[in-house]
Amino acid sequence: MSSNLKRIGLQTVELKSYPKIISTYSVVGPKEGDGPLKNYFDKILCDDCNGQESFEKAESSMMITAIEEVIRKSNLEERQIDYLFGGDLLNQLTSTNFVAREFKIPFFGLYGACSTMAESLSLASMIVDGDFAKYAIATTSSHFSTAERQFRFPLEYGSQRKIQSQWTVTGSGAMLLGKTGNFPYVTHVTTGIVKDYGIKDADNMGAAMAPAAVDTLYKHFKDTGRTAKDYDVIATGDLGTIGRTLTEDLMLEYGYDINGHYIDCGEKIFDNERQKTNSGGSGCGCSAVVSCGYLYKELLRKNFKRVLLISTGALMSPTSSLQGESIPGIAHAVAIEFK
Amino acid sequence: MSSNLKRIGLQTVELKSYPKIISTYSVVGPKEGDGPLKNYFDKILCDDCNGQESFEKAESSMMITAIEEVIRKSNLEERQIDYLFGGDLLNQLTSTNFVAREFKIPFFGLYGACSTMAESLSLASMIVDGDFAKYAIATTSSHFSTAERQFRFPLEYGSQRKIQSQWTVTGSGAMLLGKTGNFPYVTHVTTGIVKDYGIKDADNMGAAMAPAAVDTLYKHFKDTGRTAKDYDVIATGDLGTIGRTLTEDLMLEYGYDINGHYIDCGEKIFDNERQKTNSGGSGCGCSAVVSCGYLYKELLRKNFKRVLLISTGALMSPTSSLQGESIPGIAHAVAIEFK
Numbered sequence: 001m002s003s004n005l006k007r008i009g010l011q012t013v014e015l016k017s018y019p020k021i022i023s024t025y026s027v028v029g030p031k032e033g034d035g036p037l038k039n040y041f042d043k044i045l046c047d048d049c050n051g052q053e054s055f056e057k058a059e060s061s062m063m064i065t066a067i068e069e070v071i072r073k074s075n076l077e078e079r080q081i082d083y084l085f086g087g088d089l090l091n092q093l094t095s096t097n098f099v100a101r102e103f104k105i106p107f108f109g110l111y112g113a114c115s116t117m118a119e120s121l122s123l124a125s126m127i128v129d130g131d132f133a134k135y136a137i138a139t140t141s142s143h144f145s146t147a148e149r150q151f152r153f154p155l156e157y158g159s160q161r162k163i164q165s166q167w168t169v170t171g172s173g174a175m176l177l178g179k180t181g182n183f184p185y186v187t188h189v190t191t192g193i194v195k196d197y198g199i200k201d202a203d204n205m206g207a208a209m210a211p212a213a214v215d216t217l218y219k220h221f222k223d224t225g226r227t228a229k230d231y232d233v234i235a236t237g238d239l240g241t242i243g244r245t246l247t248e249d250l251m252l253e254y255g256y257d258i259n260g261h262y263i264d265c266g267e268k269i270f271d272n273e274r275q276k277t278n279s280g281g282s283g284c285g286c287s288a289v290v291s292c293g294y295l296y297k298e299l300l301r302k303n304f305k306r307v308l309l310i311s312t313g314a315l316m317s318p319t320s321s322l323q324g325e326s327i328p329g330i331a332h333a334v335a336i337e338f339k
Numbered sequence: 340m341s342s343n344l345k346r347i348g349l350q351t352v353e354l355k356s357y358p359k360i361i362s363t364y365s366v367v368g369p370k371e372g373d374g375p376l377k378n379y380f381d382k383i384l385c386d387d388c389n390g391q392e393s394f395e396k397a398e399s400s401m402m403i404t405a406i407e408e409v410i411r412k413s414n415l416e417e418r419q420i421d422y423l424f425g426g427d428l429l430n431q432l433t434s435t436n437f438v439a440r441e442f443k444i445p446f447f448g449l450y451g452a453c454s455t456m457a458e459s460l461s462l463a464s465m466i467v468d469g470d471f472a473k474y475a476i477a478t479t480s481s482h483f484s485t486a487e488r489q490f491r492f493p494l495e496y497g498s499q500r501k502i503q504s505q506w507t508v509t510g511s512g513a514m515l516l517g518k519t520g521n522f523p524y525v526t527h528v529t530t531g532i533v534k535d536y537g538i539k540d541a542d543n544m545g546a547a548m549a550p551a552a553v554d555t556l557y558k559h560f561k562d563t564g565r566t567a568k569d570y571d572v573i574a575t576g577d578l579g580t581i582g583r584t585l586t587e588d589l590m591l592e593y594g595y596d597i598n599g600h601y602i603d604c605g606e607k608i609f610d611n612e613r614q615k616t617n618s619g620g621s622g623c624g625c626s627a628v629v630s631c632g633y634l635y636k637e638l639l640r641k642n643f644k645r646v647l648l649i650s651t652g653a654l655m656s657p658t659s660s661l662q663g664e665s666i667p668g669i670a671h672a673v674a675i676e677f678k
Contacts (some may be wrong), residue, residue, distance in 0.1 A: 004470045007421060011445045054662055082346060083530065085364045091430040093450045097533065100654075101667045106350045106530035108458060109654075109669075111432045120448060123462065130469025131343045132352045150658075170543065185384045191422065191445035240533035315439075315448075317431035319489075323393055328440045329449075 004137055005018065006129075009223025011216070012188050014330075018185040019128040021292055021336065024134075024195040026063045028168030029144070032281075032289065036272045039047040040293035041171075042069065048170050057265035059088065059095040059143035059172070062285075063100055066174035066292075068140055074135075074176045081105045081176075082133035085120035087170070088141045089113065090150060095141050105137070113279055114209075114238050115192070115313030116140045116284040117291060118332035121175060125334065127194040128177045141172035142283030145325040148313045151202075153319060166240045166266055166282035167275075173288030175296075184299040184338035190220040194315065196328040201319050206243025206266075209312040212329035213239060215252040221256060222332045227262040235295060236331070237287025237311045238266030240279030265290035266310075287311040299338040306337045345468075348562025350529050357524040358467040360675065361474075361517045363631035364409040368403045368509030371620075371628065372519075373611045379632035381408065387484065387509050394486070397433040398482035398511070401624075403441055405478055405513035414472075416508040418442060419573070420444045420515070423471035424459035426451065427480045428507075428623055429489060431617045444476070453548075453577050453579065454531070454652030455479045455623040456630060457671035459612045460514060463672065464525040481622030482510035486500045490541075490657060505579045505621035507606055507615075512627030514625075514635075523638040523677035529559040532653065535667040537630050543651075543658050545582025545605075545618055551668035552578060553589040555649055559672045567600040571643040574634060575670070576626025577605030579618030582589040604629035604650075628652040638677040645676045 006013045026041045033044030033192070043065065052058040071078055079250045085102060087094040087110035100107040112119040120138035127133045145155055147168035148170040153159040177186070195215050199208040221227055228234060239247060249256050265287045268279035291309050298304045312331040321327075342642040346354040347553070350578055354378040365380045373385030382404065392398040402425070410417055420445040423442060426449035427434040431635045439446040459477035466472050492498040534554050552575045567573060571588055578586060583603040590597050605619035630648050637643045651670040659665075 005473060006470050007472065056658060077589070087450070090656065092452065094656040094659050097654035097667055097669075098659065100533040100669075101535050104532050106532055107669065109450045109531065110463065111448045113427070114433065123388065125449065126466060126469060126471050131345050131468065132465050133346065159426065188512065191447065193443050193445055194439040212482060266522060274465050307671065315431065315436035317429065317433040319395060319430065320433050320437065323395065326404070328436055330387065330436075330439075 011219045012223035013189050015125060015129040015186055017129050017179060019125045019177045020181050020185045022125055022176045022181055022294045023070055023073040024175045025066045025073060026173045026289040026292040027171060028289050029189045032269060034170050035275060037269055040297050041289060048123050049315050055143055055145040056094055059146050060098045061140050061193050062172040063095060063099045063139055063141040066172040066231050067137060070176045076135060078103060081135045081137055082302040083127055083136040085110060086139040087111050087116040087120060087123045089138055089147050091093050099298055103314055112314030112330060113283055113315055114284045115311040115332050117288040118309055118311035118334050120240050121334050122191060124177050125189055127224050130180060135176060135178045137174055137176050139174035140284040140288045142168050142285035144168045144170045154216040161278055163201040163278055164242055165278045166284035167277040167282055169269060169281045169286035171285035171289040173292030175292060184336050185297060186334055186339050188224060188335040189308055190333040192216040192331045194328045194330050198326045200326045202316060205314040206240040207246060208327035209239055209329040210243045210246040212331040213247050213310055213312045216331040218254050228256060229256040231261050231306050233307050234258060234262045234308045236264045237290060238282040239264045239312060240266045242279050243329060303339055308335050348360050350505060350558045351562035352469040352528050354464060354525055356468050356518060357526055358464045358516045359469060359522040359524045361464040361520055361522050362409055362412040363514045363635045364412060365403060365628040365631040366404050366510060367628050370511055371608060374614060374636055375607055376391045376523060376633050376644060376677050379636050380628060394482055394484040395433055398480050398485050399437045401511040402434060402438045402480040405511040406476060408515050409476060409513040409515045415474060420474045420476055422466055422475040425478040426450050426455040428486050442605045451669060452652030452654055453621055453623045454669050454671050455465060455482045456627040457648055457650035460673050461528045461530060463516050466555055467518060470574050473485035474515060476513055476515050478513035479623040479627045481507050481624035483507045486622055487612060492561050499586055500617055501542040501615055503615045504580055505619055506595040506616040507622035508608060508620045510624035510628040512631035512645045514631060521674050523635060525673055526676050527563060527674040529555055529672040531555040531670045533667045535665055537665045539665045541655060544653040544656045545579040546655050546676045547666035548578055548668040549582040549585040551670040552649055552651045555670040555672050566595060570600050570645050570647050571599045573647045575603045575624060576629060577621040578603045579605045579620050585619045596676060632659050646678055
């Protein structure tokens with residue numbers, strides 16, 4: 001029996017059937033659509049309210065579009081989708097729950113802060129690989145204005161941003177997974193454990209999350225026997241410039257040089273200098289749209305043959321921060337190939 | 340390939356290996372420990388602060404106990420557990436994330452409001468059945484005092500409770516699943532879709548969630564060909580008295596008489612009259628401790644041979660309620676046998 005176990009090493013599973021990512025869809029706000037990756041997104045909103053009466057509804061409307069369009073692009077119908085895995089940053093998953101209401105798809109709500117895209121992709125991949133589903137969707141969203149008022153201050157306060165601050169991405173991405181077809185496919189899932197090195201500054205989430213990213217990447221290397229050279233791109237999301245630098249340094253201490261193979265979704269999505277986004281983007285929409293846009297499309301074009309997506313989450317809450325707690329972090333990794 | 344699919348009907352999978360629930364552990368507060376199910380719980384706190392400096396930390400401490408003890412009762416060690424699936428009601432899963440920090444177990448955070456126990460058990464069962472894990476833990480918690488101040492009012496306001504109100508259970512339950520052994524086992528998982536019949540009264544969550552419970556139970560019956568007679572107990576959690584009555588009536592309209600086979604965890608855990616809990620218990624700790632305590636122990640004693648746990652969640656947030664939104668509901672069902 002144990003011989004069937006797909007588990008390798010400490011935290012990784014190697015999928016048997018290599019679930020296929022049949023299609024992806026990404027929708028972003030105007031600021032993201034003005035950034036360096038603008039040509040990779042399927043839809044750029046001209047107004048981040050998207051015609052809705054609240055920012056929360058605008059965030060939901062982006063995710064609804066992402067799900068509808070990823071089903072349409074896959075030439076499938078809603079009733080063929082066996083599971084929807086999704087989440088967002090809002091209390092009680094407000095955005096995603098109100099999205100799920102619009103679909104008749106069995107739904108699992110997830111919360112992993114900005115790690116949620118890799119969390120939903122991990123679970124969707126395993127559920128398809130385990131023959132529980134023929135088709136499953138993984139999706140997340142975030143919105144600058146819903147996140148600011150929930151985690152920081154109402155926008156009207158015009159609070160100043162620290163140099164380490166990250167800018168929550170307005171966007172939603174969805175991936176549709178299936179069992180067959182000639183598409184990029186998921187080979188490995190490395191699930192993270194929670195790491196907490198005692199950082200308490202909620203304006204410096206990159207530093208809080210970097211140890212989790214390093215831990216998961218290190219475990220992935222150990223479990224699979226791979227190194228950075230085996231990947232065209234290792235993409236964390238979202239550590240920003242500070243967290244990305246920390247991650248490179250820490251990985252060197254662990255004996256792995258990832259330089260030249262490593263990017264961070266949060267650093268990649270904005271031109272920090274021109275767009276004044278300080279340390280870069282964040283939010284679980286960030287690694288969603290960068291993976292659904294940039295990574296997936298470069299895989300399709302065969303410019304990348306193998307990528308590792310490591311979405312990272314800072315698991316504090318405003319309550320825990322007020323109570324003086326430090327910020328636990330988590331990171332989940334998913335290896336995607338197309339050869 | 341499709342012939343291997345474990346999916347039957349619209350929303351159900353039949354597990355191949357029938358993952359075993361090796362052990363469970365439940366810990367509750369003093370009020371729950373004074374209720375009709377008191378003899379089924381593994382641990383009853385004499386103080387709902389549990390020696391901690393905040394209610395949030397008290398909630399986490401219960402879940403830590405539940406996880407530690409369920410591992411110990413299974414004669415396993417922490418390093419043998421492949422995945423931890425868990426969630427709670429707090430913003431950003433504060434309780435669960437700070438619990439996960441204490442363990443070196445790969446962690447998936449879930450949010451399904453009070454449906455989270457069945458959600459975590461569903462995913463843990465599938466992950467074990469799909470050979471991704473040898474051992475996995477499903478856990479949730481809730482705490483009256485953390486939930487009151489987050490969803491309603493600070494306790495100090497002494498707000499009056501409506502007759503339809505439910506009392507959030509202080510408690511945490513954990514189940515440890517494995518591949519082998521002579522233990523109660525999971526046979527079917529029916530995953531819910533989100534239902535919203537337009538109810539806006541956040542004090543009447545039973546009525547908001549009943550349509551979701553009815554939908555999932557109806558789909559489970561259709562998908563499996565079973566009826567209420569096939570179950571010793573069908574246990575929703577947590578609709579309370581009002582939601583339980585609605586569910587019975589609605590099921591009759593669908594042509595299924597569930598009377599005599601049907602209980603609600605929220606109605607069962609308190610003596611509403613004596614304990615002044617109005618419509619009954621709620622919170623994702625409720626169906627957790629009732630299933631880990633009452634249902635599991637009666638299965639072990641062979642008083643029950645087959646039970647269906649249907650945890651139900653009200654997916655509103657304080658923000659969505661203030662914005663005038665109605666309350667979407669979801670329910671997940673897990674069939675457990677021991678013959």
